[in-house]
Amino acid sequence: MFYIIGLGLGDPDDITVKGLNIIKQCERIYLESYTSILSCGQEKLEEYYGRKLILADREMVEQRADEILDGADTQSIAFLVVGDPFGATTHTDLMLRAKEKGIHTSIVHNASIMNAIGCCGLQLYHFGETISIPYWDDSWKPDSFYDKIVANLKHGLHTLCLLDIKVKEPTLESLMKKKREYMPPRFMSVSEAAGQLLEIVANRQAGEADGIESQKEHSLNENSLIVGLARVGHETQQIVACSLIEMKDKDLGPPLHSLIIPNGNLHPLEKEFLQQFAELDQ
Amino acid sequence: MFYIIGLGLGDPDDITVKGLNIIKQCERIYLESYTSILSCGQEKLEEYYGRKLILADREMVEQRADEILDGADTQSIAFLVVGDPFGATTHTDLMLRAKEKGIHTSIVHNASIMNAIGCCGLQLYHFGETISIPYWDDSWKPDSFYDKIVANLKHGLHTLCLLDIKVKEPTLESLMKKKREYMPPRFMSVSEAAGQLLEIVANRQAGEADGIESQKEHSLNENSLIVGLARVGHETQQIVACSLIEMKDKDLGPPLHSLIIPNGNLHPLEKEFLQQFAELDQ
Numbered sequence: 400m401f402y403i404i405g406l407g408l409g410d411p412d413d414i415t416v417k418g419l420n421i422i423k424q425c426e427r428i429y430l431e432s433y434t435s436i437l438s439c440g441q442e443k444l445e446e447y448y449g450r451k452l453i454l455a456d457r458e459m460v461e462q463r464a465d466e467i468l469d470g471a472d473t474q475s476i477a478f479l480v481v482g483d484p485f486g487a488t489t490h491t492d493l494m495l496r497a498k499e500k501g502i503h504t505s506i507v508h509n510a511s512i513m514n515a516i517g518c519c520g521l522q523l524y525h526f527g528e529t530i531s532i533p534y535w536d537d538s539w540k541p542d543s544f545y546d547k548i549v550a551n552l553k554h555g556l557h558t559l560c561l562l563d564i565k566v567k568e569p570t571l572e573s574l575m576k577k578k579r580e581y582m583p584p585r586f587m588s589v590s591e592a593a594g595q596l597l598e599i600v601a602n603r604q605a606g607e608a609d610g611i612e613s614q615k616e617h618s619l620n621e622n623s624l625i626v627g628l629a630r631v632g633h634e635t636q637q638i639v640a641c642s643l644i645e646m647k648d649k650d651l652g653p654p655l656h657s658l659i660i661p662n663g664n665l666h667p668l669e670k671e672f673l674q675q676f677a678e679l680d681q
Numbered sequence: 682m683f684y685i686i687g688l689g690l691g692d693p694d695d696i697t698v699k700g701l702n703i704i705k706q707c708e709r710i711y712l713e714s715y716t717s718i719l720s721c722g723q724e725k726l727e728e729y730y731g732r733k734l735i736l737a738d739r740e741m742v743e744q745r746a747d748e749i750l751d752g753a754d755t756q757s758i759a760f761l762v763v764g765d766p767f768g769a770t771t772h773t774d775l776m777l778r779a780k781e782k783g784i785h786t787s788i789v790h791n792a793s794i795m796n797a798i799g800c801c802g803l804q805l806y807h808f809g810e811t812i813s814i815p816y817w818d819d820s821w822k823p824d825s826f827y828d829k830i831v832a833n834l835k836h837g838l839h840t841l842c843l844l845d846i847k848v849k850e851p852t853l854e855s856l857m858k859k860k861r862e863y864m865p866p867r868f869m870s871v872s873e874a875a876g877q878l879l880e881i882v883a884n885r886q887a888g889e890a891d892g893i894e895s896q897k898e899h900s901l902n903e904n905s906l907i908v909g910l911a912r913v914g915h916e917t918q919q920i921v922a923c924s925l926i927e928m929k930d931k932d933l934g935p936p937l938h939s940l941i942i943p944n945g946n947l948h949p950l951e952k953e954f955l956q957q958f959a960e961l962d963q
Contacts, residue, residue, distance in 0.1 A: 413789075419698055483796045483797065485796070488804060507695075509697075514792070668774060668777075675780065
């Protein structure tokens with residue numbers, strides 16, 4: 400049996416009892432290490448389970464799936480994923496490959512950022528499409544996600560923004576040399592995300608002045624309310640509600656960070672709940 | 682401390698290790714019983730925890746919150762919720778009331794239908810606004826949720842449809858007599874939901890023929906692909922992918938059921954994954 404087990408968001412004991420019992424009787428245990436990170440780190444997990452974990456990076460999952468699945472027709476193999484097993488496309492792909500080989504799979508669900516962001520008091524059924532904000536560089540500054548935020552605002556919906564993670568990114572040099580060298584891991588902060596959003600807002604406003612159709616009513620500006628979340632589900636969780644321009648100067652500490660753009664028409668209960676995160680900080 | 686603990690979706694051992702350890706040292710433990718149901722039932726939970734649970738129905742949570750929170754400033758009180766603590770507005774309200782009283786609260790997250798529906802292979806970040814389909818009666822047939830499905834389809838997004846639950850609904854007679862009598866609990870099935878959707882589709886098509894602006898391109902019809910899910914996260918989980926009209930005749934067994942309207946432009950991986958649920962059934 401091939402088990403894909405969600406670890407939840409924060410501590411080793413955020414695993415479910417079901418998941419922990421399965422891990423204890425597995426032959427090999429892989430820990431997926433590139434779509435997310437657990438606040439507690441690998442060593443703490445190994446200590447907690449009393450078992451060694453094999454780190455599975457992107458290259459292993461995408462190119463050496465056979466190795467991971469090897470023997471799972473007769474033995475129990477576990478693949479651990481931060482959050483819920485269905486948070487990333489590659490895990491779905493892994494399940495399909497197992498099925499092709501006639502290997503039975505079993506899923507153990509857990510909390511993920513997709514439902515845990517309810518902790519800021521914004522109701523999950525008022526959220527529209529989730530977007531990802533990618534790191535920009537000097538020559539590549541995609542901004543199409545901004546249109547999705549605007550579409551959500553138009554329909555009175557909140558937007559969850561997942562912030563970019565760069566783990567095991569090869570350096571440009573190593574690509575040319577064909578020798579593997581990696582850049583240090585990077586996790587986008589709410590401050591960096593706010594900075595990129597402000598740049599887009601400025602560009603669009605310039606565009607509007609130049610005659611491009613205005614969508615002012617449903618667009619963002621410097622004073623738009625946004626919510627920054629760090630280490631959701633962990634003891635050190637932090638939530639801040641402030642304006643977009645203020646968010647640029649916030650330091651919410653270590654990763655992972657997420658951002659929410661609330662709709663412009665909050666339910667009274669949502670407003671009341673958010674208020675506590677504005678007070679705390681200002 | 683007042684703990685709100687998510688139980689996940691299926692079995693007693695879907696609780697997290699953290700949640701279970703907290704329950705074991707609490708003075709009183711409430712089990713919320715009206716926004717959802719756990720497949721396994723109250724008795725199995727009590728046996729598993731080795732503790733008695735106090736059932737908290739809608740009336741208790743909305744009108745006797747003081748009773749639930751009593752003593753939580755000095756003792757540990759737990760409030761158990763199927764899925765994740767932030768799945769329903771009333772739990773957010775309970776947290777605010779605790780805060781007003783100066784009682785500290787702590788949240789233990791878990792999987793909920795909002796993220797676990799990823800199990801059908803449709804990617805969570807391709808979902809738009811979640812809708813609720815209410816039970817109709819002879820005189821009350823609201824259909825505004827249909828417009829939200831159409832809006833999602835227009836933006837290439839899937840729609841999760843949460844299906845109505847009627848628990849402890851007073852009978853009309855009892856309202857008049859001022860004597861409490863309740864109707865038997867009802868949980869909408871994917872078949873019932875498909876039936877109501879087909880009625881709306883027929884009405885809208887008649888409307889279009891009468892000259893109302895056509896939105897044919899992004900509307901549903903009898904042959905639209907839909908996905909029915911039952912008891913997600915539980916051993917007996919069932920997923921069926923078929924046309925809307927076929928879904929009307931499906932029996933997916935005991936509650937809870939949910940329905941997904943996929944967008945018309947599936948990613949190849951989503952299509953491949955869904956296929957297995959079409960094969961199983963046809």
